[in-house]
Amino acid sequence: MRRPLAILGAALTLVATAAPAAAERLVSSLSSHRVLITPSFTGTELVLFGTVERDAASVPRRGSYDIVATVSGPRETLVVRRKERMIGIWANADSRTFVEVPSYLAVLSTRPAEEIAPIDVLRRLQIGLRRTLLPQRIGPDTADVVRDDPFRNAFLRLKLSHDLYVDAPNAVTFLTPILFRASIPLPAGAPIGNYEVDLKLFADSALIARGGDAFEIVKFGFEQFVAGAALNHGLLYGLATALMALLTGWLASVVFRRD
Amino acid sequence: MTPVQVYLPIADLPVNIFVVFAMGIAVGFISGMFGIGGGFLMTPLLIFLGISPAVAVATVSSHIAASSFSGAITYWRRKALDLSLAAMLLIGGIAGTAAGVWLFTYLRALGQLDLTISLSYVLLLGSVGGLMVAEGVRAIIRSRHGKPVELRRPGSHTWFHGLPFKLRFKQSRIYVSSIPVVAIGFIMGFIGAIMGIGGGFLLVPMLIYFLRVPTNVVIGTSMVLTLVTMATATVLHSVTNHLVDVILALILMVGGVMGAQFGARAGQKMRGERLRLMLGVLVLAVGVRFAVDLVLTPDDFYSIRQLERAQ
Numbered sequence: 118m119r120r121p122l123a124i125l126g127a128a129l130t131l132v133a134t135a136a137p138a139a140a141e142r143l144v145s146s147l148s149s150h151r152v153l154i155t156p157s158f159t160g161t162e163l164v165l166f167g168t169v170e171r172d173a174a175s176v177p178r179r180g181s182y183d184i185v186a187t188v189s190g191p192r193e194t195l196v197v198r199r200k201e202r203m204i205g206i207w208a209n210a211d212s213r214t215f216v217e218v219p220s221y222l223a224v225l226s227t228r229p230a231e232e233i234a235p236i237d238v239l240r241r242l243q244i245g246l247r248r249t250l251l252p253q254r255i256g257p258d259t260a261d262v263v264r265d266d267p268f269r270n271a272f273l274r275l276k277l278s279h280d281l282y283v284d285a286p287n288a289v290t291f292l293t294p295i296l297f298r299a300s301i302p303l304p305a306g307a308p309i310g311n312y313e314v315d316l317k318l319f320a321d322s323a324l325i326a327r328g329g330d331a332f333e334i335v336k337f338g339f340e341q342f343v344a345g346a347a348l349n350h351g352l353l354y355g356l357a358t359a360l361m362a363l364l365t366g367w368l369a370s371v372v373f374r375r376d
Numbered sequence: 377m378t379p380v381q382v383y384l385p386i387a388d389l390p391v392n393i394f395v396v397f398a399m400g401i402a403v404g405f406i407s408g409m410f411g412i413g414g415g416f417l418m419t420p421l422l423i424f425l426g427i428s429p430a431v432a433v434a435t436v437s438s439h440i441a442a443s444s445f446s447g448a449i450t451y452w453r454r455k456a457l458d459l460s461l462a463a464m465l466l467i468g469g470i471a472g473t474a475a476g477v478w479l480f481t482y483l484r485a486l487g488q489l490d491l492t493i494s495l496s497y498v499l500l501l502g503s504v505g506g507l508m509v510a511e512g513v514r515a516i517i518r519s520r521h522g523k524p525v526e527l528r529r530p531g532s533h534t535w536f537h538g539l540p541f542k543l544r545f546k547q548s549r550i551y552v553s554s555i556p557v558v559a560i561g562f563i564m565g566f567i568g569a570i571m572g573i574g575g576g577f578l579l580v581p582m583l584i585y586f587l588r589v590p591t592n593v594v595i596g597t598s599m600v601l602t603l604v605t606m607a608t609a610t611v612l613h614s615v616t617n618h619l620v621d622v623i624l625a626l627i628l629m630v631g632g633v634m635g636a637q638f639g640a641r642a643g644q645k646m647r648g649e650r651l652r653l654m655l656g657v658l659v660l661a662v663g664v665r666f667a668v669d670l671v672l673t674p675d676d677f678y679s680i681r682q683l684e685r686a687q
Binding site for chain 2: 198201350355368
């Protein structure tokens with residue numbers, strides 16, 4: 118006699134998820150959907166802007182809206198190594214592998230996430246760097262470990278120091294009660310690939326709407342040609358580089374010839 | 377004026393073009409002055425700039441190929457090189473380079489490449505630099521006392537003069553077994569590929585002390601070997617590890633060959649034993665610098681490295 122109950126539960130969840138969509142809607146866009154890496158690339162900023170669309174069904178809200186934007190770059194597998202002193206010198210000893218974690222991750226919000234929603238909601242929605250799932254390879258399994266694991270902390274700290282992980286609790290600003298903007302900082306070291314922007318709208322400590330967008334970072338022109346050649350035509354690339362070296366050396370000996 | 381940044385396509389980071397160019401000129405000056413490739417200075421400088429050791433080692437090989445080619449042409453014009461000796465050294469050199477690149481790839485996969493590079497610098501530069509300084513100080517003291525500086529001690533034979541496969545090298549006026557010649561070539565190629573050095577500072581004394589090659593042909597001959605092993609290393613590093621950054625290499629080599637010309641002029645004005653002492657101090661200093669880094673407690677115990685990325 119569990120089935121009617123299950124159906125009722127499913128219906129309730131359906132209502133629960135469908136209800137906010139009818140109330141408010143997030144409409145957003147980016148200043149650019151394609152970031153080109155040219156020889157002069159030293160990092161850039163993308164502007165995210167959008168509005169909260171309300172309709173007749175929207176209930177009046179007591180507080181103001183809150184936005185959390187999570188930008189994640191292409192996934193990568195990394196190894197974090199810890200140095201230890203062995204016979205007097207510091208050498209890499211212990212290591213942990215982080216599997217398929219975002220190479221770039223920025224969490225931008227209107228207020229610190231802890232003020233926007235209760236901790237259990239934040240945890241479930243993986244909002245904030247500390248609450249993002251970072252699976253490690255542990256023996257044959259992959260799992261995330263306790264949050265104060267030293268390797269996990271070191272991973273976050275190193276990523277933050279390279280500006281590849283960004284924690285900006287005041288980066289989203291509302292220009293009017295419904296119009297918002299935020300800038301996404303992309304450092305020079307941001308890897309090429311596809312980036313996803315996930316937007317969550319909160320009101321009165323509850324998630325009421327979601328939105329999303331995407332952009333890509335690509336190497337362009339000469340940069341793309343060189344990187345592509347190095348990877349796909351290693352032999353030709355190496356021969357060309359060696360030839361270039363010989364040419365430079367020969368030119369120098371001709372230009373600076375004194376006898 | 378804003379610094380002119382250039383994005384390096386393989387190293388994947390922007391660098392100031394003038395800083396790299398100045399480094400090329402400075403190292404080129406030193407290399408021209410001492411008649412060496414200068415890789416032992418350039419590789420650490422690039423690592424210091426934030427370029428990963430692997431990319432630095434692979435890229436510097438092409439830079440050394442350029443500077444040693446320009447040097448070799450100059451010595452060729454003066455007929456100050458022994459081509460048959462160079463060819464014999466090369467047999468070992470190319471095999472050594474291939475073995476070095478293979479070990480480089482293996483250690484990189486193991487995660488111990490950076491430590492190996494550091495340790496090799498400490499051991500090799502520390503010991504060779506120490507020997508050079510000791511030798512240089514002794515030579516200067518000897519000349520102060522009015523005694524002639526002895527470089528070549530004729531008639532003194534070492535054990536490998538009894539080895540078979542003897543060959544006569546006319547230009548160098550030596551008659552030695554080909555086994556130590558090939559072995560020296562192999563060692564130079566091997567450490568060159570792993571450490572990103574041409575090894576001129578090591579090869580020249582080896583040729584003088586072990587093979588009794590006369591000083592007038594030794595630098596030109598060593599440059600031919602360096603040229604071929606480093607050009608080979610460039611190609612092999614490109615094929616196996618895809619780590620040679622052609623933009624970085626170009627900036628370095630243009631600066632390097634220019635600096636080398638001025639360095640060579642400065643070097644000719646100085647006395648040989650003083651020059652060797654200075655080079656010894658320089659080599660020793662780089663070795664000590666690496667040793668200090670290994671022994672001092674690091675600022676950060678943790679390091680991060682990317683294994684694979686979903687494209």
